[in-house]
Amino acid sequence: MRPGDAALYRPHNTLGAIVAWLTRARYCHVRLIIDEAGHTVEADLKGAIRGAVQPGDVIVTAPLTDAQRALIPTLAAGVVGTPYGFLDILALLLAAFGLRFQWLAHRVGRSDRLICSQLVDVVWQAAGLHAFTDGRLPQDVTPGDIADTALASGWTATTHTAQ
Numbered sequence: 554m555r556p557g558d559a560a561l562y563r564p565h566n567t568l569g570a571i572v573a574w575l576t577r578a579r580y581c582h583v584r585l586i587i588d589e590a591g592h593t594v595e596a597d598l599k600g601a602i603r604g605a606v607q608p609g610d611v612i613v614t615a616p617l618t619d620a621q622r623a624l625i626p627t628l629a630a631g632v633v634g635t636p637y638g639f640l641d642i643l644a645l646l647l648a649a650f651g652l653r654f655q656w657l658a659h660r661v662g663r664s665d666r667l668i669c670s671q672l673v674d675v676v677w678q679a680a681g682l683h684a685f686t687d688g689r690l691p692q693d694v695t696p697g698d699i700a701d702t703a704l705a706s707g708w709t710a711t712t713h714t715a716q
Contacts, residue, residue, distance in 0.1 A: 554591055557617040557680065559673050560584040560610035560713065561700050580696040584610070585673045587626045591713070594629040596669040596677075601635040610713045613703040621680040628679045630669035638666035670694045 554560075562582035584593035584604060591606035606612065617625075664675050673693040678683055684702050685694060703710060 554586050554606065554612050554618075554713070555589060555614070556587050556617045556622045557677070557682070558586040558680050559613050559615060559699055559703075560586055560591075560593060561696055562607065562610055563614065565590050578609070581697040582667045583699055585625070585629055585676055586612070586624055587629045591715075594633055594672065596635075596637055596667050596672045598637050598660045600637055601632045601667060601672055603633060604697045606713050608714055611700070612711050613699070613702075614709040615682060615684070616706070616708065617677075617680065617682055618708065621682060625676065626681045632667065632672055632676065635664075635672070636666045638671060640667045664692065667692070669698045670699055673699060 557669055560579040560583065562584070563580055567642060582595070583605065584595040586606060593604045594601060597604075597606050664671070667675060671694060674684065674692055674694045684706075685698070702708075
């Protein structure tokens with residue numbers, strides 16, 4: 554695992570299962586890895602925090618250059634403390650069901666409040682990785698979208714087993 558890789562989390566509780574079900578995905582959370590030791594930055598209900606890769610996380614290797622990877626820790630530090638995007642969850646759920654409104658586009662495209670997958674996407678974009686080339690709005694991304702893109706693009710994926 555290297556800076557810029559993503560750690561996808563499978564649901565292990567009721568809330569996670571609900572999020573995965575509503576977003577039609579196998580994953581309910583994603584963390585951005587910021588160093589080889591497995592430290593992360595991730596969205597939490599209290600805001601963006603520092604954390605760590607957990608056993609069972611699926612690590613996907615993002616297609617970043619060494620120069621882009623070198624930027625990740627600094628870029629990620631810049632989003633620590635960003636409030637959680639509670640309304641973005643609603644906006645993304647509505648979008649998943651084909652309901653797209655102007656306020657939705659505005660809400661999802663903001664980076665002053667972030668959910669986990671938006672945080673990863675914002676930092677990737679700042680580093681120069683545009684993982685989603687399907688015309689979606691900036692930050693219109695769920696953990697399942699990151700997993701689907703990684704799979705479709707042939708990114709390496711491994712399950713983290715160390716404590």
